[in-house]
Amino acid sequence: MIKNSFILLDGIGEKRERKLWKEGILTWEDFFQYQKILDIDYERKKLYDEFLYKALEALQNRDCCFFTKNLRKREHWRLFEDLLNNAVCLDIETNGYTVEKGGHVTVVGLYSPTGYQALVKGENLTGESLQQALDEYKYxxxxxxxxFDIPFLKTEFPNLKIDHLPHFDLFFAAxxxxxxxxxxxxxxxxxxEREDELKGLNGYDAIKLWQSxxxxxIDSLELLISYNRADTENLFYIGKIFYDMLRSQIGIEEFIGNGRNRTPQKIS
Known part of the structure; x- marks a missing residue:
């Protein structure tokens, strides 16, 4: 989806992006081929080409910082499919208090296509171990x-570097x-579906399991970790569902299915 996206370009919003799709300019590669597109003048077209070449290089190199800088947060979902293999679902458990009142993180769960990892307070959760784990991912x-999760983590671990990652927050997608x-x-x-032992458990139960x-x-910790794992795994599945729904919402499938509507003037 990201290579169908032109809203990275200054002056291109969702409406003009859709006009490009309607004209048959569906990908960055399509954009490179033509010199006359909509009302874009020669100089601006040249600047757009240069920027999209940088975007293409960044995508090939998995340079997530480029997209965090140049793509609005609400559009980070567009990177889901392209960065899927470098993605991590994150969910934290806490002791139920705010940081100001003695709150702390009890478990950080990380789920990716390669599996699940739990960082537990007092065992293997430190600022360094969390940073090392996050550095493996691009999304x-x-x-x-x-x-909630990111501000809480950054308060507890002030040196944590996480803002450079494009962030698909499913709450706002919903x-x-x-x-x-x-x-x-x-x-x-x-x-x-969740496993039978996890059905009905909620955030308050997670707090009680930590206290136990x-x-x-030890059984309580194992159940807490299983609960967290289900949360993070299901984020991955819902992310895929929301990605497909958002693609449908913006209408790109209509144009991909129909092909080009006209033949713009090719670059000589």
Whole structure:
């Protein structure tokens, strides 16, 4: 989807992007081929070409910082398919308090196509271990992470570098799609099942499981980690569903299916 995107260009919004698609300019490579597109003059077309060549190089090199800098946050979903193999779903558990009142992270769960990793307070969760884990990835997927998970982590680990990652926050994607509710409601909506031992558990249960673990129950920690793993895995599945829905919403499929509507003037 990112190579179908022209909203990275200064002066190109969603309406003009759609006009480009209607003209048969569906990808960056298409854009390079033609010298006369819409009302774009020669000098601006040249600047656009130079920028899109940089974007193409950044995509090939998995330079996530380029897209974080040049693509609006609400459009980071467009990178999902291209950065899928370098993506990580992140979800945290806490002790139930705000940082100001003694709150801290208990578990950081990280799920990617290569598997799941849990960082647990008092065992393997430090600022360094979290940074090392995140440095393996180029794309971040959360639910409400922009508001809760990331600020909480950055407060507890002030040196954490995470803002350079493009961030697909499914909470805001849901709002854009007109879908309301938390993660568990979305799982029900999209028929995503959890294991029997995890059904009915919520964030408050996660807090109680941590408290039980502190009193010596290893089983409680194992259940907490299983709960977190389900959260992060399901973020991945819902991310794919939302990606397809957002593609449909902006209408790119209509033009990809129909092919070009006209033949613009080729560069000689």
């Amino acid at each position: 971040l997927i959360t639910f409400y992470g922009s508001i 709002k854009r799609l007109g879908i309301q509710g938390g993660l568990k409601k979305l799982e029900t909506l999209f028929l995503i 673990y502190l009193k010596g129950s």
